[in-house]
Amino acid sequence: MSNSLRRYLITRVLMTIPMVLILVTIIFFIMRVLPGDPIRSQLGPRVSEEQADALRERLGLNRPLIIQYVDFIGDMLTFDFGTALTQGERPIKDELGERLPATIELTIPAITLTAIIGIFTGAYAAKNRKKPIDYIIRLLSIILSSIPIFFMGLVFQILVSVRVPIFPLSGRMDTLMLTTFESPTNFYVVDALITRNWPALWSAIMHLILPSVTLGLALSGVFVRLTRVNMIEMLQSDFITAGRARGIAENKLVFKHALRNTFIPILTLLGLQFAILLAGAVLTETTFSLPGVGRYLVDRIQLRDYTAVQSTIAVFAMFVAAISLLMDILYAFVDPRIRY
Amino acid sequence: MKKDIENNPTQAQSSETPDWLLDLDKVGFIRRIFLARKWYGGDWWFVAISAVLLLFIIIVGVFPQWFAPYDPSAEVGPSLLEPGVAPSSYVLVAPIEAGEITLVDIGDKSNNIGFIIGSPASQALREATDTLNDAAPEGVRYQPRQMRYETLAEGLDALAAGEIDGFVAAPDVLENVLDGYPTLRIANTLREDASKGFVMGTNQIGQDVFSRIIWGTRIALIVGLSSAIVSLVIGVPLGLISGFTGGPLDRILTLIMDSLYSFPGLILAISIAAVLGAGIGNIIVSIAVLYIPTYYRIVRGQTLAVKKELYVEAARSLGTSKLKILTKYIFPNVIPSVVIIFSVNVGDAILTEAGLSFLGFGLPPNTPDWGIDLARGQDYVRRAWWLITYPGLMVTMVTLSFSMLGESLSEILNPKLTER
Numbered sequence: 001m002s003n004s005l006r007r008y009l010i011t012r013v014l015m016t017i018p019m020v021l022i023l024v025t026i027i028f029f030i031m032r033v034l035p036g037d038p039i040r041s042q043l044g045p046r047v048s049e050e051q052a053d054a055l056r057e058r059l060g061l062n063r064p065l066i067i068q069y070v071d072f073i074g075d076m077l078t079f080d081f082g083t084a085l086t087q088g089e090r091p092i093k094d095e096l097g098e099r100l101p102a103t104i105e106l107t108i109p110a111i112t113l114t115a116i117i118g119i120f121t122g123a124y125a126a127k128n129r130k131k132p133i134d135y136i137i138r139l140l141s142i143i144l145s146s147i148p149i150f151f152m153g154l155v156f157q158i159l160v161s162v163r164v165p166i167f168p169l170s171g172r173m174d175t176l177m178l179t180t181f182e183s184p185t186n187f188y189v190v191d192a193l194i195t196r197n198w199p200a201l202w203s204a205i206m207h208l209i210l211p212s213v214t215l216g217l218a219l220s221g222v223f224v225r226l227t228r229v230n231m232i233e234m235l236q237s238d239f240i241t242a243g244r245a246r247g248i249a250e251n252k253l254v255f256k257h258a259l260r261n262t263f264i265p266i267l268t269l270l271g272l273q274f275a276i277l278l279a280g281a282v283l284t285e286t287t288f289s290l291p292g293v294g295r296y297l298v299d300r301i302q303l304r305d306y307t308a309v310q311s312t313i314a315v316f317a318m319f320v321a322a323i324s325l326l327m328d329i330l331y332a333f334v335d336p337r338i339r340y
Numbered sequence: 341m342k343k344d345i346e347n348n349p350t351q352a353q354s355s356e357t358p359d360w361l362l363d364l365d366k367v368g369f370i371r372r373i374f375l376a377r378k379w380y381g382g383d384w385w386f387v388a389i390s391a392v393l394l395l396f397i398i399i400v401g402v403f404p405q406w407f408a409p410y411d412p413s414a415e416v417g418p419s420l421l422e423p424g425v426a427p428s429s430y431v432l433v434a435p436i437e438a439g440e441i442t443l444v445d446i447g448d449k450s451n452n453i454g455f456i457i458g459s460p461a462s463q464a465l466r467e468a469t470d471t472l473n474d475a476a477p478e479g480v481r482y483q484p485r486q487m488r489y490e491t492l493a494e495g496l497d498a499l500a501a502g503e504i505d506g507f508v509a510a511p512d513v514l515e516n517v518l519d520g521y522p523t524l525r526i527a528n529t530l531r532e533d534a535s536k537g538f539v540m541g542t543n544q545i546g547q548d549v550f551s552r553i554i555w556g557t558r559i560a561l562i563v564g565l566s567s568a569i570v571s572l573v574i575g576v577p578l579g580l581i582s583g584f585t586g587g588p589l590d591r592i593l594t595l596i597m598d599s600l601y602s603f604p605g606l607i608l609a610i611s612i613a614a615v616l617g618a619g620i621g622n623i624i625v626s627i628a629v630l631y632i633p634t635y636y637r638i639v640r641g642q643t644l645a646v647k648k649e650l651y652v653e654a655a656r657s658l659g660t661s662k663l664k665i666l667t668k669y670i671f672p673n674v675i676p677s678v679v680i681i682f683s684v685n686v687g688d689a690i691l692t693e694a695g696l697s698f699l700g701f702g703l704p705p706n707t708p709d710w711g712i713d714l715a716r717g718q719d720y721v722r723r724a725w726w727l728i729t730y731p732g733l734m735v736t737m738v739t740l741s742f743s744m745l746g747e748s749l750s751e752i753l754n755p756k757l758t759e760r
Contacts, residue, residue, distance in 0.1 A: 018599075022599040027611060030612060142740060142747055143740055145743065154721055158725050162721065225747070275604045276604065278607065286699060298700075301614045320602050
């Protein structure tokens with residue numbers, strides 16, 4: 001590893017820390033100005049002020065803000081997030097551990113679909129730049145990114161689960177099947193596969209199709225355009241002109257030579273989509289009643305559960321930072337021009 | 341990667357000026373637009389189509405009262421009425437021996453009126469009773485006891501047996517059935533056949549869906565445009581100053597903006613909207629925060645690039661003040677990009693607003709807002725497709741028009757701009 005690459009990597013990693021810190025700090029203080037009260041939302045209005053104070057004391061909410069903040073940052077550094085303030089005060093680690101698998105099971109097929117649609121359609125549009133098909137693809141991609149994710153989900157629900165009942169309407173698995181299905185890791189697909197529980201696997205997959213297609217399609221709208229722009233730049237480079245001069249078939253030039261070279265920048269762009277993916281997951285999980293992290297976050301914001309919300313957002317921020325770090329490092333390895 | 345794109349000055353244009361460009365200088369504004377059509381091809385059409393759509397949307401948003409037939413928050417018809425279907429009439433069936441009776445005669449508490457459970461008949465009865473009560477003198481209150489039956493036959497049997505005093509049903513279902521009951525007849529019309537239905541149906545509380553989406557245009561435009569203007573007014577100067585002065589201020593601002601930019605926008609908006617509470621001003625603020633970094637990044641990148649240009653150097657060496665360099669020499673360079681971002685931003689903001697309202701963090705309930713209508717319609721997804729389809733299509737259409745305008749303008753004005 002060259003010296004400059006090492007320096008770049010160290011700087012890049014160090015820059016990630018303040019990024020996460022800034023976000024977490026913003027959210028911490030935003031949550032504290034909230035007009036609601038987690039103690040009230042948990043106990044209800046009829047409980048006396050003394051009891052509320054006692055609970056407040058037990059949960060550490062009566063301490064000065066700055067001490068709570070330091071405490072919270074300390075918790076973050078050890079990845080222990082403390083316990084939730086509402087709904088049984090369970091450790092947040094456990095709560096997130098139960099819900100993260102649902103979100104991951106939703107996002108992996110979605111992002112795969114986005115990548116496949118985005119890369120091939122984008123490359124095809126770039127190849128036919130300024131021809132009618134290019135405009136059609138661009139128009140379709142703009143339409144896709146203009147449809148609210150939840151609306152797309154609802155339309156799918158109406159079409160292929162209410163009108164023509166092919167796919168289940170919502171949830172992660174048939175409720176009847178859930179009573180007997182045991183899932184130690186909470187990855188339903190994986191667990192069903194390991195225990196060779198084929199009906200459960202089928203049910204889990206069928207429940208996943210609509211949400212992940214919705215999310216994947218919604219994301220691919222932006223991604224097609226990003227790929228297209230990148231491919232157009234690549235197709236203008238000298239080695240493509242040289243290839244063309246040597247008489248290499250245009251299709252081979254586009255889908256082999258150019259695409260291979262744009263793959264890494266496109267992958268980086270896919271990494272940048274991750275943030276949008278998480279935001280989309282919130283809406284998709286709400287539409288399809290999936291018990292994922294996004295739904296959890298929305299529910300807990302409504303309950304004013306400070307610790308749960310700030311920890312979930314911290315996890316989101318870390319995820320986003322980690323992915324973008326990973327993509328940048330990958331890119332730095334591949335492209336020696338990228339250095340600080 | 342991103343830095344690369346931002347810092348690269350636009351590639352040198354070909355040195356020879358094409359003929360069409362020379363032509364453009366000789367003609368007036370209108371002809372110029374049409375001449376440019378040849379060169380920009382599809383993108384020109386994108387701009388034209390979205391401009392027409394936007395003009396229409398803006399007219400609807402400014403003058404919703406010209407288009408909406410009803411008050412968007414008034415209950416104007418039966419609930420969950422399908423689009424185009426006129427609300428059917430309902431009649432009162434009573435025993436022949438009772439003579440010419442109307443609802444007034446049997447609207448008493450001691451009287452029972454039956455109808456089929458879950459049918460719109462209950463609503464027709466309620467409406468008729470309400471009308472009676474409105475017209476009734478002080479102290480008189482009509483409140484017949486409602487009896488619910490599973491089937492028409494059950495209800496009519498009960499009526500024939502004298503258990504109830506009247507039965508409400510639609511005339512078309514009664515047609516042949518009533519022949520089997522010689523002692524019964526249609527005594528009175530409870531609700532007249534409406535001459536026309538509702539273009540897009542009614543929602544679960546009997547509001548006109550069409551009027552609601554028309555009035556929703558105004559809300560969407562207000563939220564979209566205001567939040568975009570707020571982000572522009574904050575983001576552009578910050579980007580200009582940060583790029584121009586550099587130093588620690590630039591570094592700190594960039595770090596903060598990058599953190600905000602990299603984070604899922606909707607989640608940030610939810611948190612802020614939850615802090616501020618429901619209300620149109622609060623929604624505008626929480627959406628505006630999301631897009632400040634977008635303006636900031638693009639403007640800063642371009643300022644950095646332009647700062648090094650010779651003419652800026654020349655102005656500086658002539659002793660031009662910093663403020664003047666910033667406003668007269670650098671700012672005009674960022675205008676095209678800002679216009680593009682603004683257009684895309686308005687579309688995105690409308691989409692985000694719909695998302696916020698859908699999750700319940702948006703405007704006060706019962707505001708004629710597309711997101712709220714979509715959220716409420718979700719509960720009826722099994723039986724009322726029109727509740728979500730029309731508001732959803734409106735969000736899509738408005739967002740589409742703004743994004744299409746932005747995207748094609750960016751292809752025309754600034755082909756190198758790839759950031760969203």
